Amino acid sequence: MRLLALALLLPLAALADKPVDAGPYVPSPQSVVSKMLEYADVGPTDFLVDLGSGDGRIVRTAALVFGASGFGVEIKDELVRQANADAQREGIADRVKFVKADLFKTDISRATVLTLYLLPETVNLLRDKLLAELRPGTRVLSHDYPLSGWIPEKYVQMDLEEKVQISGVTTTLIYLYVVPAKVEGRWTASLPGGPVTLDLKQQITRVSGTARAKGGDVALENVALRGERLSFRLAGKTYSGRVQGAAIEGAVDSGGAWNAKRVR
Numbered sequence: 001m002r003l004l005a006l007a008l009l010l011p012l013a014a015l016a017d018k019p020v021d022a023g024p025y026v027p028s029p030q031s032v033v034s035k036m037l038e039y040a041d042v043g044p045t046d047f048l049v050d051l052g053s054g055d056g057r058i059v060r061t062a063a064l065v066f067g068a069s070g071f072g073v074e075i076k077d078e079l080v081r082q083a084n085a086d087a088q089r090e091g092i093a094d095r096v097k098f099v100k101a102d103l104f105k106t107d108i109s110r111a112t113v114l115t116l117y118l119l120p121e122t123v124n125l126l127r128d129k130l131l132a133e134l135r136p137g138t139r140v141l142s143h144d145y146p147l148s149g150w151i152p153e154k155y156v157q158m159d160l161e162e163k164v165q166i167s168g169v170t171t172t173l174i175y176l177y178v179v180p181a182k183v184e185g186r187w188t189a190s191l192p193g194g195p196v197t198l199d200l201k202q203q204i205t206r207v208s209g210t211a212r213a214k215g216g217d218v219a220l221e222n223v224a225l226r227g228e229r230l231s232f233r234l235a236g237k238t239y240s241g242r243v244q245g246a247a248i249e250g251a252v253d254s255g256g257a258w259n260a261k262r263v264r
């Protein structure tokens, strides 16, 4: 009886493990690949991860032309084999590799640049994984589809005849995002004028907050967060700083330094 129950459950377990199809194999046109890599200012110190790497052209171009290293994950055996063989032939196999894996289960924490050309719903399924695993400052490039609720750093439109057979229109969009530091919460800050408590609210890249001192609460103005760089205006001065985990160190435009420590 137990065996029968197990036999009935096994196909279900296999189904549950089946990778979600994140998109069909449609290679990015080479002009889009070059534009994406230029747009993110990819260079020799970068480690690029392409989720759903197809024939590996994004990672291989990043290595060949821009000197980067990295890896691609791809679900189709044949494409993984082809990408590794091409990397070998191009003499970049020491810097790039392609693995057969489910992109949803891949550890992406090493990336300094992450690229996506996937179905629109898949891109959005990945949003929380990107925010949880990628370090602040990591650049995320998405070909054609935006990450909902996440304001891109910038985006560019290209018009390409070859896209008509893929998406029915010539329009191609490239979105560039920068992973923000996590700043939501309460901080005690030492400003040149004295200590204040900062209460920050965060929705991905949008941050707002108040500063509490003896005189009461004051709303922070022009709050901006780009990667680990946080800035705001308070009482006519601009404070900018670098967020590193539970600490912020920074400078004031009128002179002097400030810092903050997270209290919750």
Ligand SMILES: C[S@@+](CC[C@H](N)C(=O)[O-])C[C@H]1O[C@@H](n2cnc3c(N)ncnc32)[C@H](O)[C@@H]1O
Binding pocket: 019, 020, 021, 022, 023, 024, 025, 026, 027, 028, 050, 051, 052, 053, 054, 055, 056, 057, 058, 073, 074, 075, 076, 079, 101, 102, 103, 104, 116, 117, 118
């Ligand atoms: C639109 S293609 C993009 C290829 C390449 N990134 C490019 O831009 O040229 C998407 C790729 O994702 C792969 N893919 C789909 N679902 C996947 C999954 N769950 N894990 C890994 N790769 C997947 C597909 O086989 C396909 O090669």
